[in-house]
Amino acid sequence: xxVWCGRLIRKQILSCSITFLFIGIAFSGCLDDSSxxxxxxEGWVDPVVESENCExxxxxxxxxxxxxxxxxxxQTDNMTLIDYHNLNCDGxxxxxxxxxxxxxxxxxxxxxxxxPTPGDNSEIAIExxxxxxxxxxxxxxxxxxxxxxxxxxxxxxISEPNNIVLLSTYYAEIARIIDIKVTQDNNWxxxxxxxxxxxxxxxxxxxxxxxxxxxxxxxxxxxxxxxVKRAEWNNPPAGFHNQDIHVYCSNDIPDWQTDDCEVFxxxxxxxxxxxxxxxxxxxxxxxxPDGLDSFIPGEGENESKEIVRWGGYSPDASTTCGGTVxxxxxxxxxxxxxxxxxxxxxxxDAGLRIxxxxxxxxxxxxxxxxxxxxxxxxxxxxxxxxxxxxxGPDGGGHAGMTPEKWxxxxxxxxxxxxxxxxxxxxxxGVSKLVEESEWPASCGTGPEDPEFGINWRHxxxxxxxxxQNDNHTGYVRTIDTTDPxxxxxxxxxxxxxxxxxxxxxxxxxxxxxxxxIYSPHxxxxxxxxxxxxxxxxAGIWVTGHSNIWEGIVWKDGIVSPEQGWQAIDKLGTTxxxxxxxxxxxxxxxxxxxxxxxxxxxxxxSCMIPFNWGLxxxxxxxxxxxEMVSGIYVVQYDGDKDSSYEYPPLFST
Numbered sequence: 001x002x003v004w005c006g007r008l009i010r011k012q013i014l015s016c017s018i019t020f021l022f023i024g025i026a027f028s029g030c031l032d033d034s035s036x037x038x039x040x041x042e043g044w045v046d047p048v049v050e051s052e053n054c055e056x057x058x059x060x061x062x063x064x065x066x067x068x069x070x071x072x073x074x075q076t077d078n079m080t081l082i083d084y085h086n087l088n089c090d091g092x093x094x095x096x097x098x099x100x101x102x103x104x105x106x107x108x109x110x111x112x113x114x115x116p117t118p119g120d121n122s123e124i125a126i127e128x129x130x131x132x133x134x135x136x137x138x139x140x141x142x143x144x145x146x147x148x149x150x151x152x153x154x155x156x157x158i159s160e161p162n163n164i165v166l167l168s169t170y171y172a173e174i175a176r177i178i179d180i181k182v183t184q185d186n187n188w189x190x191x192x193x194x195x196x197x198x199x200x201x202x203x204x205x206x207x208x209x210x211x212x213x214x215x216x217x218x219x220x221x222x223x224x225x226x227x228v229k230r231a232e233w234n235n236p237p238a239g240f241h242n243q244d245i246h247v248y249c250s251n252d253i254p255d256w257q258t259d260d261c262e263v264f265x266x267x268x269x270x271x272x273x274x275x276x277x278x279x280x281x282x283x284x285x286x287x288x289p290d291g292l293d294s295f296i297p298g299e300g301e302n303e304s305k306e307i308v309r310w311g312g313y314s315p316d317a318s319t320t321c322g323g324t325v326x327x328x329x330x331x332x333x334x335x336x337x338x339x340x341x342x343x344x345x346x347x348x349d350a351g352l353r354i355x356x357x358x359x360x361x362x363x364x365x366x367x368x369x370x371x372x373x374x375x376x377x378x379x380x381x382x383x384x385x386x387x388x389x390x391x392g393p394d395g396g397g398h399a400g401m402t403p404e405k406w407x408x409x410x411x412x413x414x415x416x417x418x419x420x421x422x423x424x425x426x427x428x429g430v431s432k433l434v435e436e437s438e439w440p441a442s443c444g445t446g447p448e449d450p451e452f453g454i455n456w457r458h459x460x461x462x463x464x465x466x467x468q469n470d471n472h473t474g475y476v477r478t479i480d481t482t483d484p485x486x487x488x489x490x491x492x493x494x495x496x497x498x499x500x501x502x503x504x505x506x507x508x509x510x511x512x513x514x515x516x517i518y519s520p521h522x523x524x525x526x527x528x529x530x531x532x533x534x535x536x537x538a539g540i541w542v543t544g545h546s547n548i549w550e551g552i553v554w555k556d557g558i559v560s561p562e563q564g565w566q567a568i569d570k571l572g573t574t575x576x577x578x579x580x581x582x583x584x585x586x587x588x589x590x591x592x593x594x595x596x597x598x599x600x601x602x603x604x605s606c607m608i609p610f611n612w613g614l615x616x617x618x619x620x621x622x623x624x625x626e627m628v629s630g631i632y633v634v635q636y637d638g639d640k641d642s643s644y645e646y647p648p649l650f651s652t
Contacts, residue, residue: 047074047581048495048510048518048538051502066517066537066607067599069584069592074539076578078637082621083162083649084585086117086595086630087147087154089169093118094152104155104170104227112166113585115596117629120150123522124625125189126158126615127182133619133644134159144224145615145623146189147631148180153191155224161621161633162646170219170227179242182221183263188247189219189227190265192240216240216267216307218288233265233286233307240267240284242329246341248360263288264360265307266343268327281312281368282327283345287360310360312368313343313376315350319391321383321403323349323414328465329522332357333421335484336458337447342484343372344421344460349407349414351381352462354484380462380479380487382406382413390486396564399489409464410471412494417465421481422525425456429546431528433618442550454559457549458482459490461531463520472499472509473518476533478545478574480561488564491548493574495538510538515607522613524622526639530577532622534611539581540624542636548572580634582609582626587650597628619644 049064064071089107093116099105128134128143136142145156145164151172157165172193181190193215218231249261265286287310315325326348334341343355356375365371379391382399383406390397407414424431427443436445444452460481464474478491495518499507512518516536523533529546553570554560560567584591591597599606610627617623620639624632 046497072581072583073586075580078578079580080635082633094171100173104168106225107166117595121625123148123179123613125182130618146180148177162649167224181245187222189221190245191217241270242268244330244332246332266330268330281314283313285311309366311365311371313372319385320350323407325350329418344419346416346419354378378485378487396566412475415464419462421460426529427456466519469512491572491574524616537607539579541579542577544575582624582632584629
């Protein structure tokens, strides 16, 4: 049993003591360590309410409405709202028609947090020289956020987290931009268009929003006030759900000289096409030929170059345990130990797939028969998938689940939706970002230490997405990927607390009645082991993973990562640190009326909040994309850094 500490609701601290018994996995620690020794601990109020207007319920559960903004001013008292923007550009919902699908228009700062609120926000991506506090030197530097919406994306200057500024908006008439990615130099944005076929897309925005064009678009954002489309690749009938972009430069040139760099795009196609050449792989790789400079047209031109299909990947059917093979999300990451450029692909019941894309071939392999098909280096699934070896019944690459259990949503398995690898190694609460003088003795001199180097670990976080689950909300799992060829489970976590049925009876877990309401969605990692994850209507949650390795109970007391799961008696502990419901600005008496919320055309099941994505700023700030109301900058107390002081803009 564990006591939860500290919780705000409508700006008032509640004095109650609530103790939960967590099933299946250990949790430890109060939300505020300083209060753990106090004899009087302020209680934690569970923000998750499954049933609306429960006749036999009391408290928050009674007459609860998922669309009532005033019932969702909920957060732990170690979370602070720093700034907010409703993404109103200039008072107009869209730019002049001549800019549709070609270029963006600048925004005016005086319209910040005034009506109308566009809504329909989805993914957010951030990039910049954050640890230099976004300083611009010789025209380079600065920090920016890019937000995808239903049929547009926005560019914000986030150099000052307590004064974020909307710079421009790019409008794509063909609609449904689900995902957005940006290159490290902040010059190129990759957006997708998915399910814009009128028969597949249930939410047309206007008469010509569903043109049937399903594309990847490469956008030049070097001028933050005037983004311009430079290239595209059409992909009917379904389009891409998610994608990532990587710029390959010889010798990893820091400044990315355009004549020495090449752009590759990695699209996640949930419905692979079949043509005469066979199955197009769920992971589709594209090449933007002739280097970056070839995309820059002459003055007054707006050329749209075609992107070339270069490769593809799909899990081997023999390794999928009989479940659904559905390519959902892609993340490109350079492994901090092996230095490989790895694609982390979430493949639903085919689990997490790790594919080496370090060296694209000089000749296209458009059907992905070899590249990167032959370059899968690792995977994690909760079932044995081979006859022997790491993934076999006696290997360490699974968690002892049968194929039937792995594909069971009731068990909290399958449906792997999103994966995010740590940027750095973790050792007993610290990372390589911390000065060596502050490292615990168990970290030795670093990963190369002959005795203590084993304690420096690399983790990848994965989570499912459930539209409905009568048992619970799904696990956020910590996978050890120190050796990317031998991933294994070291910890797992789900929304804490107990559920409430519509008849007032208690359920041992929170669950998902319908509409994805409390499902995990997208997440990001922090500096020293913290992880941040959206859970749609349950808000964003901060969890601690820095002490997982020290908490693992090994068989016979022998630390044996080379044996993986088979050497573990008890998984490590994921700590619950806090949460925040991005509910709307509580400094307004009636935010829905004053900001013109349209409930996101009920794309979010008419719920508020409905949190899609987030990104972590290494200065200690979380950027949240809430589908209805806009963008929030939030800070967890444990992330405060005196080098980056940005007090809240609004007093709440």
